[in-house]
Amino acid sequence: MKKILLLCCLMTIFSCAELQQVVNSLPTQGTGIGLSNVDIANGLKQALDKGISKQVSKLTKTDGFYKNQLAKILLPAELQKVDNTLRKVGLNKLADEGLKILNRAAEDAVKEATPIFVNAVKQMTFNDAKQILLGDDKAATSYLQSATNSALYNKFNPVIKKSFSKVGADKIWTNIINKYNTIPLTNNVNPNLTDYVTQEALKGVYTMIAVEEKQIRNNLNSRTTDLLKKVFALQDGR
Known part of the structure; x- marks a missing residue:
C-alpha cells in the first residue's frame, strides 16, 4: 500500500520517464515524499534566494571583487602587457591602482542586481x-x-x-595607457574597459551563485530550511 501511495504522489510531480528514474533510485528515508509542485518550486526559489542573499551580497562590499579569487577582475589580455611593462619600469603602484578601480566599479554595479534577480x-x-x-x-x-543576463x-x-x-x-x-604608449617598442592600446568590466562583473555574480547552489546540492548542512531539506532529498535519490 505504501508503494502505491508513493507512486501516486510522485506522478503529480514528474513525467513518466522521470518518475521511473526517481523511483528506481529513491532512498528509503528522507525522500521529501508528500511535496506538492508548489513546494518543489518554492524550494528551488529558496535555494536561489539563498545564493543571492549570501553570496552576491558579498560582492557589493569594498574588495568584494578585488579580494575574492573566484570573482576578481583581472586585466583583459591586451592590457596584461601594459601591466607587466609598467611593473618592469617601476610603476607598480600605478598598475595596482588601475586594477583595483576596475573591481571597484564592479562592486558598485552589483548593487543594482538584486531587484532583477x-x-x-x-x-x-x-x-x-x-x-x-x-x-x-x-x-x-x-x-x-538565462533569465537575467541581458x-x-x-x-x-x-x-x-x-x-x-x-x-x-x-x-x-x-x-596608464598614455604612459604605456610612450614606452619605446610598444604597440598602442585603447580597449573598451566599460564593456569588459561589465562582462567580468556578470561572470563574478553567476560564479558566486553557483558556489552556493553547489553547497546546497552536495552539503546537507547548507540546507538551512525544512523545505530545502525535503526538496533536495528528492535530488539526492535521483
Whole structure:
C-alpha cells in the first residue's frame, strides 16, 4: 500500500520517464515524499534566494571583487602587457591602482542586481523548477543567468561607466595607457574597459551563485530550511 501511495504522489510531480528514474533510485528515508509542485518550486526559489542573499551580497562590499579569487577582475589580455611593462619600469603602484578601480566599479554595479534577480526568481514556473532539480550542480544558476543576463548587462554597464568617472578611473586609465604608449617598442592600446568590466562583473555574480547552489546540492548542512531539506532529498535519490 505504501508503494502505491508513493507512486501516486510522485506522478503529480514528474513525467513518466522521470518518475521511473526517481523511483528506481529513491532512498528509503528522507525522500521529501508528500511535496506538492508548489513546494518543489518554492524550494528551488529558496535555494536561489539563498545564493543571492549570501553570496552576491558579498560582492557589493569594498574588495568584494578585488579580494575574492573566484570573482576578481583581472586585466583583459591586451592590457596584461601594459601591466607587466609598467611593473618592469617601476610603476607598480600605478598598475595596482588601475586594477583595483576596475573591481571597484564592479562592486558598485552589483548593487543594482538584486531587484532583477528577485523578479526572475518570482517568475520561475514548476517546469523550470523540475528541470533545475533534475539538472547538474549549476542548473539553478544557469536558469538565473538565462533569465537575467541581458537585463543585468543593461543595468551594470551605465553604472560601471558612471563609477569609472566617480573614482577617476577614466583619468587613471588614460594616464596608464598614455604612459604605456610612450614606452619605446610598444604597440598602442585603447580597449573598451566599460564593456569588459561589465562582462567580468556578470561572470563574478553567476560564479558566486553557483558556489552556493553547489553547497546546497552536495552539503546537507547548507540546507538551512525544512523545505530545502525535503526538496533536495528528492535530488539526492535521483
